[in-house]
Amino acid sequence: MKNDDVHSFFLVVVLVLAAALSPAVATAAQWQLLKSSIGVSAMHMQLLPNDRVVVFDRTDFGPSNLSLPDGRCRDDPRDWTLSHDCTAHAAEYDVATNAVRALTLETDPWCSSATLDPDGRLVQTGGANDGERAVRYFNPCFDCDWKEEPAGLAAPRWYATNHVLPDGTAIVVGGRSQPSFEFVPKNRITSAVVLPLLRDTNDPGELNNLYPFVYLNVDGNLFIFANNRSILFDYNTNTVFREYPPTPDGDPRNYPCAGSSVLLPLPPSGDNVQVLICGGAPRGAFVKASTQKLFVGALKTCLRMGINDPSPTWSIETMPSARVMGDMVLLPDGDEVLIVNGAAAGSSGWELGRDPVLAPVGYRPGAPAGVRFEVKTPTTVPRMYHSSAVLLRDGRVLVGGSNPHAFYNFTGVDYPTDLSLEAYSPEYLAPEKAKLRPRVVAAPKDLVYGERFTVRFDVAAVNEKQVRVTMLSPSFATHSFSMNQRLLILEAEETAPAVEEDEWVYEVAVVAPRSAFIAPPGYYMLFIVNGGIPSEGIWVHIQPQ
Numbered sequence: 001m002k003n004d005d006v007h008s009f010f011l012v013v014v015l016v017l018a019a020a021l022s023p024a025v026a027t028a029a030q031w032q033l034l035k036s037s038i039g040v041s042a043m044h045m046q047l048l049p050n051d052r053v054v055v056f057d058r059t060d061f062g063p064s065n066l067s068l069p070d071g072r073c074r075d076d077p078r079d080w081t082l083s084h085d086c087t088a089h090a091a092e093y094d095v096a097t098n099a100v101r102a103l104t105l106e107t108d109p110w111c112s113s114a115t116l117d118p119d120g121r122l123v124q125t126g127g128a129n130d131g132e133r134a135v136r137y138f139n140p141c142f143d144c145d146w147k148e149e150p151a152g153l154a155a156p157r158w159y160a161t162n163h164v165l166p167d168g169t170a171i172v173v174g175g176r177s178q179p180s181f182e183f184v185p186k187n188r189i190t191s192a193v194v195l196p197l198l199r200d201t202n203d204p205g206e207l208n209n210l211y212p213f214v215y216l217n218v219d220g221n222l223f224i225f226a227n228n229r230s231i232l233f234d235y236n237t238n239t240v241f242r243e244y245p246p247t248p249d250g251d252p253r254n255y256p257c258a259g260s261s262v263l264l265p266l267p268p269s270g271d272n273v274q275v276l277i278c279g280g281a282p283r284g285a286f287v288k289a290s291t292q293k294l295f296v297g298a299l300k301t302c303l304r305m306g307i308n309d310p311s312p313t314w315s316i317e318t319m320p321s322a323r324v325m326g327d328m329v330l331l332p333d334g335d336e337v338l339i340v341n342g343a344a345a346g347s348s349g350w351e352l353g354r355d356p357v358l359a360p361v362g363y364r365p366g367a368p369a370g371v372r373f374e375v376k377t378p379t380t381v382p383r384m385y386h387s388s389a390v391l392l393r394d395g396r397v398l399v400g401g402s403n404p405h406a407f408y409n410f411t412g413v414d415y416p417t418d419l420s421l422e423a424y425s426p427e428y429l430a431p432e433k434a435k436l437r438p439r440v441v442a443a444p445k446d447l448v449y450g451e452r453f454t455v456r457f458d459v460a461a462v463n464e465k466q467v468r469v470t471m472l473s474p475s476f477a478t479h480s481f482s483m484n485q486r487l488l489i490l491e492a493e494e495t496a497p498a499v500e501e502d503e504w505v506y507e508v509a510v511v512a513p514r515s516a517f518i519a520p521p522g523y524y525m526l527f528i529v530n531g532g533i534p535s536e537g538i539w540v541h542i543q544p545q
């Protein structure tokens with residue numbers, strides 16, 4: 001071989017090796033900057049059934065970058081920083097027009113929790129300071145603003161998790177120094193009830209049981225994960241039915257060693273309910289970062305368990321990269337979970353994260369073990385502590401936030417406060433998939449449990465055998481967990497051309513979820529998925545039984 005040949009031979013070997021060692025990067029996924037600033041950092045986000053996203057932060061860090069209209073100001077002598085404040089700490093983002101409207105919050109919703117009620121109204125609870133016992137309501141109408149009950153909760157709740165129950169009310173679980181739960185509205189019991197799991201998993205100095213992962217199981221009980229333990233819990237009788245094995249490594253997965261978690265897509269039968277938890281930080285990461293400025297590497301593993309298995313065990317899978325403070329989003333195709341945002345070192349908390357992870361990772365729960373992960377196109381914006389992500393009805397993922405500081409600091413700090421909103425478009429939105437993308441042309445708006453209904457859609461290239469209908473609840477995202485995130489795969493008959501219709505129009509007969517244990521009442525986005533490509537969702541509603 002000549003010298004040049006030797007060089008190119010080695011170059012090829014190196015390239016082949018590099019390709020073999022680094023996971024494939026899917027380039028069809030796209031990032032788009034929607035707004036360079038909405039004026040408020042997206043610590044909390046909720047999509048409402050009018051396609052507007054309520055975004056809010058805290059009220060006690062000083063002025064935001066969004067003024068309140070009409071000379072409105074908030075006078076609060078208890079505010080830690082600014083007792084006369086004419087800026088907004090909540091905003092409404094309109095997906096259709098890309099416009100932002102300032103909202104008026106009176107009490108502090110810092111690190112709070114929420115659900116939608118069956119009417120699509122945001123019911124938002126707790127926070128800090130003057131907001132720790134507040135219940136706040138926000139209606140999905142076009143010029144609404146917050147309504148607040150400053151003493152609506154039985155106990156102060158900061159870093160709690162809410163979940164919608166089958167009767168449409170909400171349970172509020174935990175919070176800092178609050179190992180208990182309660183209901184909103186208070187129609188069952190009016191006081192807080194002690195939950196021993198939260199008392200027993202409260203590591204002194206380190207917590208690790210905040211923002212517990214809570215899911216409604218298909219038997220009506222709640223799966224509750226805190227720190228490194230989890231239980232199946234009957235909130236009606238205050239009974240623990242089942243204690244699951246602890247995490248195999250013993251490491252915590254909740255705030256501040258924050259991993260993220262989802263309930264994997266539920267099949268129509270409700271069989272095989274599985275919980276997935278990804279990333280987090282090793283025990284001690286929070287204390288090491290806060291007292292010694294030692295930023296330990298995040299966890300690289302995901303844990304997955306069938307919670308109704310006869311002998312449930314966590315199976316362990318290794319992600320392409322370590323991640324703490326990620327956000328997990330169920331994509332409407334029902335095939336993939338997106339893991340986005342976060343860092344590779346440190347923990348949640350002010351100034352405690354390092355090494356932003358810019359590339360999301362997809363996890364395909366139905367693929368064979370070993371080939372489930374795929375590294376996606378990276379963003380350029382670090383989304384550290386206090387960032388969030390929610391799915392939009394058009395299939396994009398709205399990503400915002402990142403403010404690892406006690407104030408809004410734009411200069412002179414690592415990871416400046418970020419006020420932007422970005423959209424992540426998964427591969428299914430790529431232009432070359434347009435022929436496969438269905439469009440719903442007729443469907444009922446109101447569904448009844450167990451009732452058969454028909455959805456009519458058009459699409460240029462149908463694959464009758466591969467049409468799937470999914471339903472997704474809009475979730476409340478904050479602190480690496482999306483409360484009430486639930487994806488249902490509906491029982492569907494084979495797709496057929498619609499009679500007496502144009503070419504390309506098809507019909508699929510579907511059965512609505514059979515019970516409120518499978519699908520609590522409220523609003524859902526319904527998607528037709530053709531050969532893996534979802535339509536734009538449509539809003540459907542299920543009344544309480």
Ligand SMILES: *[C@@H]1O[C@H](CO)[C@@H](O)[C@H](O)[C@H]1NC(C)=O
Nearest residue numbers: 036037039064065410418419
């Ligand atoms: C927010 O306002 C501050 C103070 O006026 C300004 O320095 C900063 O650039 C603004 N940031 C954004 C992202 O708008």
Ligand SMILES: *[C@@H]1O[C@H](CO)[C@@H](O)[C@H](O)[C@H]1NC(C)=O
Nearest residue numbers: 201203227228246249250251
């Ligand atoms: C789970 O966490 C606790 C601390 O809360 C710790 O003492 C225990 O050893 C951990 N469990 C396992 C199996 O490592």
Ligand SMILES: *[C@@H]1O[C@H](CO)[C@@H](O)[C@H](O)[C@H]1NC(C)=O
Nearest residue numbers: 062405407408409411412413
């Ligand atoms: C962050 O902002 C606050 C409030 O404006 C200010 O007091 C503080 O000095 C800033 N921190 C840094 C590191 O610039």
